Amino acid sequence: METLYIISINIIFSVFAFFCTYNIIPHLKSMFIGANLYGKDLNKKSENKIPEAFGVVIGCTFLITIFVLIPVIFGRHMLQNDTTLFPHSEFVEMLAALLSICCMLLLGFADDVLNLRWRHKLLLPTIASLPLLVVYYINFNSTTIIVPKPFRDFFGVSVNLGLLYYVYMGMLAVFCTNAINILAGINGLETGQSLIIAISILIFNLIELSGDCAQAHLFSLHFIIPFISVTFALLKYNWYPSEVFVGDTYCYFAGMTFAVVGILGHFSKTMLLFFLPQIFNFLYSIPQLFHFINCPRHRIPRLDKYGTLSPSYAEYNNNNISTIGKICLKLFSIFKIVHIQEKSVGIIKCNNLTLINLCLLKMGPTNEKTLTVTLLIVQFVCSLFAFVIRYPLASLFYDV
Amino acid sequence: METLYIISINIIFSVFAFFCTYNIIPHLKSMFIGANLYGKDLNKKSENKIPEAFGVVIGCTFLITIFVLIPVIFGRHMLQNDTTLFPHSEFVEMLAALLSICCMLLLGFADDVLNLRWRHKLLLPTIASLPLLVVYYINFNSTTIIVPKPFRDFFGVSVNLGLLYYVYMGMLAVFCTNAINILAGINGLETGQSLIIAISILIFNLIELSGDCAQAHLFSLHFIIPFISVTFALLKYNWYPSEVFVGDTYCYFAGMTFAVVGILGHFSKTMLLFFLPQIFNFLYSIPQLFHFINCPRHRIPRLDKYGTLSPSYAEYNNNNISTIGKICLKLFSIFKIVHIQEKSVGIIKCNNLTLINLCLLKMGPTNEKTLTVTLLIVQFVCSLFAFVIRYPLASLFYDV
Numbered sequence: 001m002e003t004l005y006i007i008s009i010n011i012i013f014s015v016f017a018f019f020c021t022y023n024i025i026p027h028l029k030s031m032f033i034g035a036n037l038y039g040k041d042l043n044k045k046s047e048n049k050i051p052e053a054f055g056v057v058i059g060c061t062f063l064i065t066i067f068v069l070i071p072v073i074f075g076r077h078m079l080q081n082d083t084t085l086f087p088h089s090e091f092v093e094m095l096a097a098l099l100s101i102c103c104m105l106l107l108g109f110a111d112d113v114l115n116l117r118w119r120h121k122l123l124l125p126t127i128a129s130l131p132l133l134v135v136y137y138i139n140f141n142s143t144t145i146i147v148p149k150p151f152r153d154f155f156g157v158s159v160n161l162g163l164l165y166y167v168y169m170g171m172l173a174v175f176c177t178n179a180i181n182i183l184a185g186i187n188g189l190e191t192g193q194s195l196i197i198a199i200s201i202l203i204f205n206l207i208e209l210s211g212d213c214a215q216a217h218l219f220s221l222h223f224i225i226p227f228i229s230v231t232f233a234l235l236k237y238n239w240y241p242s243e244v245f246v247g248d249t250y251c252y253f254a255g256m257t258f259a260v261v262g263i264l265g266h267f268s269k270t271m272l273l274f275f276l277p278q279i280f281n282f283l284y285s286i287p288q289l290f291h292f293i294n295c296p297r298h299r300i301p302r303l304d305k306y307g308t309l310s311p312s313y314a315e316y317n318n319n320n321i322s323t324i325g326k327i328c329l330k331l332f333s334i335f336k337i338v339h340i341q342e343k344s345v346g347i348i349k350c351n352n353l354t355l356i357n358l359c360l361l362k363m364g365p366t367n368e369k370t371l372t373v374t375l376l377i378v379q380f381v382c383s384l385f386a387f388v389i390r391y392p393l394a395s396l397f398y399d400v
Numbered sequence: 401m402e403t404l405y406i407i408s409i410n411i412i413f414s415v416f417a418f419f420c421t422y423n424i425i426p427h428l429k430s431m432f433i434g435a436n437l438y439g440k441d442l443n444k445k446s447e448n449k450i451p452e453a454f455g456v457v458i459g460c461t462f463l464i465t466i467f468v469l470i471p472v473i474f475g476r477h478m479l480q481n482d483t484t485l486f487p488h489s490e491f492v493e494m495l496a497a498l499l500s501i502c503c504m505l506l507l508g509f510a511d512d513v514l515n516l517r518w519r520h521k522l523l524l525p526t527i528a529s530l531p532l533l534v535v536y537y538i539n540f541n542s543t544t545i546i547v548p549k550p551f552r553d554f555f556g557v558s559v560n561l562g563l564l565y566y567v568y569m570g571m572l573a574v575f576c577t578n579a580i581n582i583l584a585g586i587n588g589l590e591t592g593q594s595l596i597i598a599i600s601i602l603i604f605n606l607i608e609l610s611g612d613c614a615q616a617h618l619f620s621l622h623f624i625i626p627f628i629s630v631t632f633a634l635l636k637y638n639w640y641p642s643e644v645f646v647g648d649t650y651c652y653f654a655g656m657t658f659a660v661v662g663i664l665g666h667f668s669k670t671m672l673l674f675f676l677p678q679i680f681n682f683l684y685s686i687p688q689l690f691h692f693i694n695c696p697r698h699r700i701p702r703l704d705k706y707g708t709l710s711p712s713y714a715e716y717n718n719n720n721i722s723t724i725g726k727i728c729l730k731l732f733s734i735f736k737i738v739h740i741q742e743k744s745v746g747i748i749k750c751n752n753l754t755l756i757n758l759c760l761l762k763m764g765p766t767n768e769k770t771l772t773v774t775l776l777i778v779q780f781v782c783s784l785f786a787f788v789i790r791y792p793l794a795s796l797f798y799d800v
Contacts, residue, residue: 071534
């Protein structure tokens with residue numbers, strides 16, 4: 001009953017947040033352009049200035065929504081005279097989650113304004129997730145995982161990962177914050193994929209509300225409902241043709257929100273299932289990200305003279321590719337997920353290794369909107385697949 | 401013993417933070433100028449670009465220092481097997497404080513980049529202080545104040561302010577964040593005054609560590625020691641002639657840090673004693689801030705042809721000054737703290753109402769460094785005065 005009440009108030013606040021965000025964004029465009037926060041849309045012929053880093057706006061409306069939600073969520077306990085009954089451990093989780101998200105918002109915005117280096121992008125989310133790990137340690141400190149049935153002969157029924165589990169959670173925060181950022185670059189993709197992931201989490205939380213871990217899933221809902229509302233408001237302006245860009249700020253903010261609810265809601269493994277396209281994109285990008293082969297500054301598709309998008313390519317001198325790079329390209333060739341051409345003796349060209357370019361390779365020249373929709377359908381199908389793994393198939397691997 | 405151990409580790413971490421901040425600042429100058437975050441020093445003849453908003457850098461090193469301090473502060477409790485003994489209420493305070501500071505850092509940086517409007521500058525600190533007030537409500541909810549002896553005939557020994565006390569604390573956060581921001585504009589003043597206030601708080605906390613509220617003062621020390629170290633690193637570059645400007649980011653960050661330790665350390669009234677110059681400057685500025693008389697965009701002193709600074713003036717048409725404005729100017733004239741000249745019939749000129757201009761009125765043309773030093777001496781003397789009120793004089797007003 002109380003759960004229903006809290007969720008209802010959350011929805012009301014979130015609807016209000018949606019309208020505020022939706023109304024405020026157009027007014028801020030000139031302010032962002034005036035502050036030099038704009039870019040040109042590289043996939044369009046026009047030279048219009050598109051304001052950037054609007055993630056910071058919706059991040060702020062998100063934080064404000066949750067700040068005013070706090071007295072609602074803890075209202076019953078706050079009115080009790082006996083403060084020893086106050087659920088401090090829940091409140092600690094709430095604050096730690098907000099702190100981590102707020103930190104990422106700050107760092108994301110700093111990145112958009114100052115163009116931070118790659119090492120900062122890896123170091124900073126790790127530091128921002130520290131309070132989260134401390135809270136996990138204090139409130140749960142459960143680092144034991146159940147081993148899937150097929151592997152039990154080797155590892156036993158359960159394995160205590162200990163410190164390794166914390167390393168895993170820290171890396172999850174780094175992965176989530178960067179994974180959305182590297183599957184980006186065409187109108188509406190960052191917000192679209194985040195929205196599908198968020199709605200998948202919402203459905204999962206609602207299903208699990210009747211389960212044993214209801215409290216943890218309710219916690220996740222506190223964050224996911226306002227997140228969906230503000231993301232939806234942003235998507236309205238970020239959809240093709242984009243009036244505003246979301247910036248690294250949004251990708252970091254969205255990623256950290258997912259990491260936070262995954263870790264403190266105790267569904268970090270299910271969470272990763274919703275990230276299948278991002279995981280594939282990350283693995284596929286590794287040769288370029290880790291500089292096994294050369295990585296150009298932009299890997300977004302190429303706009304051709306017909307106004308459609310084609311895969312972008314990078315050129316390599318065969319002698320400059322490391323052995324690992326060669327192995328990766330060979331492997332990708334076997335799976336037919338790369339297009340390599342010999343340009344002249346010793347010089348090859350190869351499509352930039354992103355899921356977006358891979359889609360274009362398979363589909364041929366496509367206009368931007370169709371490409372975004374295709375990628376979002378992939379995201380949606382992966383979410384369906386995730387639910388199939390999580391529910392019917394889980395019984396094959398675990399005792400349900 | 402444990403207190404001493406925690407303070408020692410804090411000092412070691414803070415010294416390390418000082419050196420990191422001190423070394424990192426010069427490397428970031430070009431990055432900030434590249435991002436269009438620079439200004440010209442209006443009190444100098446040179447046209448050099450001075451990078452701005454460096455508060456965000458030291459704010460981040462401050463946050464990181466405290467993040468790594470958390471496991472030290474709560475280490476003993478984290479190693480206990482019985483998690484019910486963990487001091488959740490202390491940990492909640494820590495996280496709420498960090499959240500409020502991180503929010504203000506984000507808003508300050510957004511202000512520096514985007515030039516927010518005045519209403520945001522008042523609204524945003526209020527929202528950022530919400531988690532703080534919730535924590536105060538949960539952990540203490542003591543809204544009763546002891547009435548000073550001379551007023552006890554009217555109000556009794558103590559008065560329960562109830563909700564009003566929360567309004568007061570919210571306003572304290574707004575006041576602190578803006579008070580430093582309006583006593584600013586000459587090299588080294590923002591960092592200098594914050595350093596003196598912070599050292600005053602440090603001394604006050606150390607004195608009170610042997611008292612009844614040792615825990616609250618230790619809490620304040622967790623924040624004030626790293627704050628002093630990073631501020632000192634920034635002062636090295638912000639001192640006359642400034643190589644970097646601190647931006648609104650720093651003023652908001654410093655103000656919120658003070659508000660946080662004042663509120664959660666339970667010494668918000670003593671805290672205000674350390675803000676005497678800022679309170680005077682605020683009261684003196686009211687006619688311009690609230691637009692009773694016209695307020696120009698910049699109120700900083702005027703650079704004359706000899707390279708010294710003189711007070712800046714604003715011109716008014718006598719008919720356009722509101723009645724309240726006239727009363728204020730009359731009042732200031734009686735106390736001889738304003739210089740009004742009749743320029744022509746119906747047109748008057750009057751010095752801009754800031755403590756800086758008032759100092760210049762009394763001292764005559766002064767070079768910038770001397771002016772900063774003078775204002776810092778005023779701040780220092782006010783801190784001494786605050787200690788006299790807090791200790792020997794308090795017995796006149798309260799039963800000690």
